[in-house]
Amino acid sequence: MLEFLMNQAVYDFVRGPLVWFAFIVFIGGSIYRIYLMISSAKKEKVVLPYMSFKYSFRSILHWVIPFGSRNWRKHPVMTIVTFLFHICLIFTPIFLLSHNILWRESWGITWWTLPEVAADIMTLIVIFGCVFFLLRRMLAPEVRYVTYPSDFLILAIAFLPFFTGFLAYHELLLPYKAMVVLHILFGELMLIAIPFTRLAHMLFSGFTRAYTGSEFGMVRHVKDW
């Protein structure tokens, strides 16, 4: 197994064609899912006429600001963890130095990068965020009651790329090269999973919030935060 992971051909494969595949599935799948959602909303004729930019953004704004809504204020620990977790989860891979080098090697493009120490801390935040969510799933009765095996699965899908990335960077557990192959594989798995699992909340949540915000603003004349 270790030999397989250390094999240059395997590395080239996961670093080359599989990246293409993952991104195509991720982007294509995401567009497809959003297209499906909007067209089914169109069919249910009472949805789109009530969408309003003003009220959508009013609502989204209050919910993307930590403690901006009453329910965020009611759950301070969850709020802090979930905001840090999601910020680190999205920005660490985009602004990581080593990822940037890969982009430059492939396409010659590059952008701002995070200092390595910061990236390391942010990775740890994601890892501990996953542990927090796991414990919350198992220990909080209202969460445990609605927990299915798939919830653990999507948590694992989010956890593994960061965990293996951290181990690879610090050369722990497995040789660097093997761990990096695992890291790339899990990263690709996550990209592929986003449109087709409940990780799709990344795609949909803005729309559902916008719709509820619009209904509350236009029809119900009240705040929804």
Add this chain to the structure above:
Amino acid sequence: MAIGSKKPESKWGKIADAGLDEAIKKLTPEKIEQTIKKVLETMNVGRLKAYVDTCIHCGLCSEACHHYISNDRDPSFAPVAKVRQTMWPMLKNKGRVSPEFIRRAAEIAYTECNLCKKCSMYCPFGIDMGYIMLCVRRICHLLGVTPLYLQDTAHSHSVTMNQMWVKQDDWIDTVQWQEEEVRLDLENPYVPIDKEGADIMYSVIGPEPKFQAQLMGYAAKIMQVAGIDYTYPSLDGWDNSDMAMYSGDHEIMGRVKRAHFEAAFKLKVKKIVMCECGHAFRSIYDVGNRWFGWKYPPIPVIHSIQFYYELLRDGRIKIARKFTKPVTLHDPCNIIRGRGLHEMARYVVNATCEDFREMEPNREHNFCCCAGGGVINCGPPWTKKRVISNRVKADQMKATGAPIVISPCHNCHSGLEDIIKYYKLGLHTKYLSEILMETMEIPEELKHREQKTEE
């Protein structure tokens, strides 16, 4: 996975309801499957799919629900838990669920959720769990599995176009009886019926002529004092309440709304003003209009709270002496969270009462009365469960220390009375019109000759 905890049924016992128990005996797995598929495929439930795919099962909605908090935070009462016990299995098994499952789903959707939609304000993604419960109700309705009392109300709508089996002669008779009642206080009062071209069609709900006719008398008096040009329709359409909307019977809901709007068109009025009712208001500004493809109601509709607010603001009625006892105000979901009339309600209360005390939480964050959403219409079998599942409301009212709770909604009014009785709170409930009645100034020229102050 999904470890369930035991229902706190011990508190209210096993509840028998022929509308559920007898109906499921006639169900076959094939019929259930076909019906669920039909609803999911032909009802254009675009939102349902997006909601279910987006939900991350985080449980953050729990904090919103009065059922959950009142039942000692039993996780099976959390909003998402209700979806997990109803819609998720239906979708996952593509409609292949048992008759017993449908009974439980009906019990949850009809009696453990008031469709107050507070949870959609607490879900970070804004998922509308009330809408999902309405989809479950639609399925149960099409399967014929609805609580007996609620179904009876829907039947009444279907037959008489009002909620309480009121016949047309009873209706007209009640209007005129209340005109007579006002005759004791006012000189020559007049309650116009079928007055074409009046400014306002005043609309009440079935329970008013049935057993709260004095409220129509109050309205007659307020209208007379404020000098409002209004009318009642003599034919169907005077009742805009709509329990069919809650039983899942969209077709009858549509017929009732159509009759209501058409009554207003026939009378050529400028707007509809309606009594202090919540769900009826929701059915005309939000639900019924959409059924007919109107983005907004085809004719302006105004709730009593706004009507009284405008009358007081414009000085059309004046307050003679303020109500002295301390009062608190219950914010009904369909008017406040549903229409943002909370500041107007406070304007009216502050204008008429000396000592107003807020409940906590209040305004759009208020807890539901647990009677709305058709739950009180599920009838006596479910009353105990309903009041136990709203202990939080009892605590909320008690904490204000006020002996009077104002509730500008019929459902809330009755629901709060049940809670007050069960928890022995010793409070009294009042409508805003009752408060106005006790505080409003009656101009000398309108007073009955025997009531005139001696000069």
